[in-house]
Amino acid sequence: MDKVVLLTGGSKGIGFATARKFAEKGCRVYEISRHEAANPGVSHLTGDVTDKSSVEAAVQTVVGREGRIDILVCNAGTVLSGAIEFTELENIRMLMDLNFYGMVNAVCAVLPYMRKAGAGRIVCLSSMAAPFPIPFQAYYSASKAAVVAFASALGNEVKKFGVSVCYVMPGDTKTEPVRHKFHAGDDVYGGMIGRSVAVMERDEANGMPPEKVGDVISNIALKSRVRPAYSIGLMSKLELFLKRVVTESFAHKIVGMMYVK
Template sequence: MSTSQPKTAIVTGASSGIGLATARALSDAGYRVFGTSRRATSLPGGAVTMLTCDITDEASVAALVERVRDETGRIDLLVNNAGFGISGGAEESSVAQAKDLFDVNLFGVIRTTRAVLPAMRAAGSGRIVNISSVLGLMPAPYMALYAASKHALEGYSESLDHEVRGQGIRIVLVEPAYTRTAFDQNQVAPDAKLDLYAQARADAERTLRTVMATADAPEVVARIVVAAATATAPRRRYTAGKVARQVSLLRRFAPAGLFDKSLRKQMGLAG
């Protein structure tokens, strides 16, 4: 394989937000980038090749990976970014709705990861960057299912990193806090709403809209992804943005009772 051949990257959920910014940043860093979205789309400039892929469909994922390998002969980097959230009390979502969320946020990652690992193993190198969240390391009232999916992603990623490190492959987590994307607008409403949660749900959604006004730009996260992808000896976790760093430090070092009290105060929760 020619050493002058550019490295190949796949970025899921690349049509907007963090995924789009990441795809463009990786292209600027010299990668040949393939972005994915569920529906056919194209990006101006031609720096990123957009392909359709449904990460909840194993055949669709397999077809994506096969096409990239056919075109480039290699897969050096996978960025698992696609995901969505549900805003509401955990009790307000049916098990079916919870499964739908996990099918994208966790099992979608597992599908794409399993699909690229053979190519990376054959090459003796590879990097998988999973976009997690600070909600993967702290509670998230009225976003419990999203937080649960990110907690699961963190456990999966760190465990898998130990399994494949000897094969020359590393798994890295990037943990943003609030990021200026359409995430808050695209959150799914719970499918089994209860009146007793109506006010708290509305308050939580209003708080999210407020913090989004001053949230980090997606390019902040994209720069961290590039750093995680290109580091010779990557860390297992990278926070993205000032708020994410602060939350990570507080979660790690603040007494549990103090952290709990601060969280409830910020969320306006009684008791």
């Protein structure tokens, strides 16, 4: 039986590539985003994950057409960079609304149907910024750490209903993300904000192709059984291994040397 997949934030980047890979593997794929981008084999649903009613309407549309949702991929997100003390609260809320509460809206809209079916798979997109919080990208790092905690707790809550949950942490990916850059206070920090953001953007420009990441995510989602956590990319796996064998202080120092210049 073809899997019915609903993916959030599928109009560009990792989401677009992941939706395409699901379609290539014979799934019936729906993506919800504010803007449509033609993607063969993928049905677009216009919606905003930060709007609970919008997400619920999209979920009802898919269930009405297909009778079920087998896989939910919570991918929608954005990036915010800037100094902690100079970032306005309204911008922090914007980030959390999309990266965290958007995921919550999607999960809560889909879960009743998965519980009723006694089966389902939920994949939440986190980041390597969760285990390695990035200076001048603290709020993004915190939002992705929240995804990890949420997915881990959710997995234990819903396993009795036949629903499995995992989170995925891609490394640097060449996606040209929508980055909300705030340079307020850069004079106070001696230009460190701008230099740090330049390092982040350079790493992303030299990162993995989104098609590779999308292929891995779709393969994970289609497994018969999943582990709670996955990293994507050789460097990511190496970084996580080293984090287990070195002290927290040493890992903290290395991240600082990479991004605080």
